[in-house]
Amino acid sequence: MADRERRAQTALPTIPLEEAERFSQRVLAWFDRHGRKDLPWQQPRDPYRIWISEIMLQQTQVNTVIGYFERFIQSFPDIPTLTAADPDKVMHHWSGLGYYARARNLHRAAGEVMTRHQGVLPDDLDSLQALPGIGRSTAGAIRSLAFGQYAPILDGNVKRVLARHFVIPGWPGNNGVQKQLWRLSEQLTPHRQTAQYNQAMMDLGATCCVRGKPLCDSCPLVQSCQALAEGDVSRYPAPKPKKVLPVRATRMLILTDPAGDILLEQRPPSGIWGGLWSLPECPPEQPLKDWCRQVLGCDVEERDQLRPRRHSFSHFHLDITPVLVAVKNPAKGLMDAGPRVWYKLSQPDDRGLAAPVSRILREIDRPISEHQSGGEAP
Template sequence: MAVDNFSQRVLAWFEEHGRKDLPWQHPRDPYRIWVSEIMLQQTQVNTVIGYFQRFMQRFPDVASLAAAELDQVMHHWSGLGYYARARNLHRAAGEVMARHQGAVPDDMDSLQSLPGIGRSTAGAIRSLAFGAYAPILDGNVKRVLARHFAIPGWPGSSPVQKQLWQLSEQLTPHTQTAEYNQAMMDLGATRCVRGKPLCDTCPLARSCQALAQGDVARYPAPKPKKVLPVRATMMVILTDATGDILLEQRPPSGIWGGLWSLPECPPERSLLAWCREVLGCDVEQRHKLPPRRHSFSHFHLDITPVVVAVKNPAKGLMDEGSRVWYKLSQPDDRGLAAPVSRILGEIGRPNSEQQSKGEAP
């Protein structure tokens, strides 16, 4: 099949059916495109839109993002997941200010040198923001190409990914690159979807090899499955005499890096002894909230929230600079881990389940 024929059909479909009213498209400036592309990594458009709009209100340009405290950035990212994206975005904003005079660069090498920007994201920024030729290969594009050319194997494996990149380079036109790349992403998101692709309305249907084989579901091959391990923790909801709750800031890297969370007690430990040993205080009025599971890409975390109260003033409790007393009645711009935010919301609701007596740990 001729390369021009492929791209022409994609562009013709985009002209009539493509998404042209996404918030980062108006205005289509490099900073907005960059932020949207980072948010769209492993996250669907419908989820991103609200986060993007709130993020832009608070950080309308590179300078405001670079000047902000990381905690403020994490607060506006809280709930979007994959928090390394936010940390890298903040670091990259600082580098753009320092190395590029506050202007998002337009060349691939400079873009890929920034934290959190890989080849496909750089290509999206270069093409969508600057109108330059640059192939992309996000999850949607991988799915369209793998099905159309019936490419076996998981797209995340190196040999398959290499083959898909070669196709993307060959098929991406040197003119109207922005429209073509947006069209390919839109095709994957709205027609060539994972579960039940809408082949009847796809502009590439007549040349799609997977459809010709009658086995569209076979492509692309899923990621090899593995059984995720399960970990468990007790999240300690420690309250003082005024009802404020103790929060700790997590280390900058790792799970929920840089976010604020509840102290965690190993489930096999005695809670009383742990509080005395680690927090330096005695506690009382203990009861459990309903347990819940939070799943990451590589493990499940079973959380048991436990409400306790400080029995006596603990002089050393706040010696750690990474601890604060959080006021439920006056929440601040603080990045909270998603399950912690939900737990605090439960506690803050009148007549919530946590008011009922529970089993003491």
């Protein structure tokens, strides 16, 4: 074998046709007996519903998504309705799901489908991928699941199944590893029954070839799984190389006016909790009164502090100390400096709130005596 060929083959191994056939047959047979066929977005199967579900499923597991999906479809039953909807209302439906850029992208994409595709979701990979929020794998999922056409996918479940079955070393986030996995997915995905196969691979990864303790006894690929043969399924896929997360601290101000309403401000569209409504934040090292005078232009009186809590992101920990503050003179300029509202706890509206803010507001919407005073510092 020539060196060039050897290198190429090492980088991107080719699966013999019969082996690919055997693989997909086993997966499809398993799907007939164990695959999920009555999820809410599979019931009346239309492209819009598949699209919404795939965006929701991007970083979120099936069980969490179901409730959000049903409420979302109820409020926005089709693409024109979603396009016309108030962005704040869309965010409200996403509140709690996380990764809020998905909701903004979805709303934008709906508009693009209206203007560029006459309101009809396209079925080719390039057009799908051109829509915000749809990458290669989601485009493949929509094309196969919604339109029944050939397209490989590579979500976290498929990555895990393939990395184990073909003992692919390295972290799947690494570009070279990802290329190998895509190549495998392309070759193994059958041109007939692609939807069933893709659904089966995701179900297999979610229910059988799970991260923690895989149920190899009930896996349709026991006989051919190379990681199992080598006796170390848990080594694949290799974990992400880890780094130490920095810790940041902030104070969230619960500013109440004489009527007892609470001041909320909308976060900038990008960054943490982008577009969601949150509490004003005063850096811990700043004197609170000075900060409120300078930034909010109002005089305040500090009343009480709530138990500090840690909110963790993938790249840092945020230690939040909520502070109850009374506004003495609700100044005129206060509401003009940015998108702000006085929020009535007694009459919550359709507004996307940052998750820790929801929890804090829920906590103060009860008598002080119920507050947990013990609690360790984070």
